[in-house]
Amino acid sequence: MDYKNIIAKFADVPGGMIEAFHAIQDEFSYLPEEAIIEAAKVFGVPAADAYGVATFYSYFSVKSRGKNIIRICESAPCHIAGADEVVAALERELGITMGNSTADGRFALEFAQCVGQCQATPVITVNSKPYFDVTPAKVVEIIAEYK
Amino acid sequence: MAEEMRIVLRNYGKIDPLKIDDYISLGGYNALKKACATDKTALIDDIKKSNLRGRGGAGFNCGMKWSFAAMAQADQKYVVCNADEGEPGTYKDRLIMENDPQTLLEGMAICAYAIGATKGYIYCRGEYPQVVKILNTAIAQAKEKGVLGDFDIEVRMGAGAYVCGEETALIESLEGNRGEPRYKPPYPPAQGLWQKPTIVNNVETFAAIPVIVEKGGEWFASIGAPSYPGTKVLTLTGDINNRTFFEVPTNTTIREVIYKLGGGIPSGKKFKAVQIGGTSGAFIPESQLDTPIAFDAMTAIDAALGSGAVFVLDETRDLVDVTTQIAKFFEHESCGKCAPCREGTMRMFDLMEKINDGEGSAQDVALLNKLGRVMSYSCLCGLGQAAPAPVLSTIKHFPADYNAKFA
Numbered sequence A: 001m002d003y004k005n006i007i008a009k010f011a012d013v014p015g016g017m018i019e020a021f022h023a024i025q026d027e028f029s030y031l032p033e034e035a036i037i038e039a040a041k042v043f044g045v046p047a048a049d050a051y052g053v054a055t056f057y058s059y060f061s062v063k064s065r066g067k068n069i070i071r072i073c074e075s076a077p078c079h080i081a082g083a084d085e086v087v088a089a090l091e092r093e094l095g096i097t098m099g100n101s102t103a104d105g106r107f108a109l110e111f112a113q114c115v116g117q118c119q120a121t122p123v124i125t126v127n128s129k130p131y132f133d134v135t136p137a138k139v140v141e142i143i144a145e146y147k
Numbered sequence B: 001m002a003e004e005m006r007i008v009l010r011n012y013g014k015i016d017p018l019k020i021d022d023y024i025s026l027g028g029y030n031a032l033k034k035a036c037a038t039d040k041t042a043l044i045d046d047i048k049k050s051n052l053r054g055r056g057g058a059g060f061n062c063g064m065k066w067s068f069a070a071m072a073q074a075d076q077k078y079v080v081c082n083a084d085e086g087e088p089g090t091y092k093d094r095l096i097m098e099n100d101p102q103t104l105l106e107g108m109a110i111c112a113y114a115i116g117a118t119k120g121y122i123y124c125r126g127e128y129p130q131v132v133k134i135l136n137t138a139i140a141q142a143k144e145k146g147v148l149g150d151f152d153i154e155v156r157m158g159a160g161a162y163v164c165g166e167e168t169a170l171i172e173s174l175e176g177n178r179g180e181p182r183y184k185p186p187y188p189p190a191q192g193l194w195q196k197p198t199i200v201n202n203v204e205t206f207a208a209i210p211v212i213v214e215k216g217g218e219w220f221a222s223i224g225a226p227s228y229p230g231t232k233v234l235t236l237t238g239d240i241n242n243r244t245f246f247e248v249p250t251n252t253t254i255r256e257v258i259y260k261l262g263g264g265i266p267s268g269k270k271f272k273a274v275q276i277g278g279t280s281g282a283f284i285p286e287s288q289l290d291t292p293i294a295f296d297a298m299t300a301i302d303a304a305l306g307s308g309a310v311f312v313l314d315e316t317r318d319l320v321d322v323t324t325q326i327a328k329f330f331e332h333e334s335c336g337k338c339a340p341c342r343e344g345t346m347r348m349f350d351l352m353e354k355i356n357d358g359e360g361s362a363q364d365v366a367l368l369n370k371l372g373r374v375m376s377y378s379c380l381c382g383l384g385q386a387a388p389a390p391v392l393s394t395i396k397h398f399p400a401d402y403n404a405k406f407a
């Protein structure tokens, strides 16, 4: 869907800019510049404010990024359960470092803070779906699901 | 002692969370009916009598908070549920919402009646899209059954900002803005969402409400620690045999939680430290394990109950390394609105990293101590005020870990 149509759907929702941004990201995986400017117009705020919102929240990205977003929890419980090794395995498998996307645009790799699944650390999420007790060996299987 | 007692998780595993009829068949929505047949002042008085205190971390008396919003005159008031649950190591609110969403809706509806609100929001963290779906299904079913009367509830999803758990930041976010905390006063019960009187309560707080209404404030007040009665849901992580959750009366001690319910430390290793309340909590040494997991008892040992996360570390763990990771968390999550936190969390992480890399000295530790003290009273919101707690408590209780790292 066109970003304008998406934003229009939220025009009458009080405080709806964040909801609109979620919907745009579901479609584009990031917030394109035109969409942010359009949102500013529709919600009647200066473009600076719309940018302010877009850049405040860690789930929103103003840079284009890979379609499947892999996040790894680096909070203390996951950290001591071996998150570092999972990070190394992810970087090795995808051939990129944390904070970057694969050249084919399939994967983005990001750090996250606790995703609330701490009964089974370390945890990673792919497009918000959690994977539990992740090991370097499991990383290979998980990535294969999305290839 | 050290028995589980399920109040907020009373329906866990007993109902299909996606079937409102299951909830109703176990007495669901009787409390709301009873509440609506009670005079509002009497209802709030009973909540006050229960001495239920907020389960989101600040421990404010729930009935008292409601009475402020009830007294306020306004054409619209709001009931907001704080389901932002950002404190690392915590997933209790998720458990409640995934397993018994109707109990949360019922608790919110009782609050709406008590304060005179017709609109509610659940602010659910962006990490829980599956919970948002469950909540929306539950709301649709409740509407269809007509159990909520004229009370309307909407779910909004956060977008990954820990500070949005702070109630005024949460309100800003609901309004569609950057989630930066507001200056207080005014407090939300006087001026909250869109400047209207607003009650913000945690998921676990709301989940206790229907039971309290049903069984009476006195019944609740008699459970657990008298100054912070009831139960608390704890989530156990780290070096512990039973990495799971428990709901226990608030007079249960940390030692009972770790050794009885938690089954002790794996591989016969010794206990080293426990951090309670999530990442903003203090690290507690062995000598303080007989402290009950009640709000004031924890405050008395310079720690905090917070969200009820219990993060256990065994003797092999390097506390400086873990604390450095935590300092990174705060540096990342500081919203930047006030200088002591924006600059302080950055300097704190720098210093911790320096020490952790073996390049620090006793002077750096002294500097951390001073910085932490200044931050704890000069930061605008609880994030910056609590950020130094892990650093200050590890310096105090585990100096050997720091000394071992000096260049």
Ligand SMILES: Cc1cc2nc3c(=O)[nH]c(=O)nc-3n(C[C@H](O)[C@H](O)[C@H](O)COP(=O)(O)O)c2cc1C
Pocket (backbone or CB within 6 Å): B053, B054, B055, B056, B057, B058, B059, B060, B082, B083, B084, B085, B086, B087, B162, B163, B164, B165, B166, B167, B168, B200, B201, B202, B203, B205, B206, B381, B382, B383
């Ligand atoms: C940085 C920060 C994060 C917070 N995060 C949460 C949270 O995730 N959930 C929550 O209920 N309260 C959180 N709080 C506490 C809220 O500000 C507020 O006290 C609480 O929602 C009130 O509800 P209660 O009285 O039922 O506890 C946080 C506070 C601060 C300062």
Ligand code: SF4
Pocket (backbone or CB within 6 Å): B163, B180, B181, B333, B334, B335, B336, B337, B338, B339, B341, B342, B379, B380, B381, B382, B383, B384, B385
């Ligand atoms: S203490 Fe930190 S998080 Fe709170 S308002 Fe100040 S900068 Fe923002």
Ligand code: FES
Pocket (backbone or CB within 6 Å): A073, A074, A075, A076, A077, A078, A113, A114, A115, A116, A117, A118, A121, A122, A123, B088, B089, B090
């Ligand atoms: S600490 Fe990693 S999911 Fe909670």
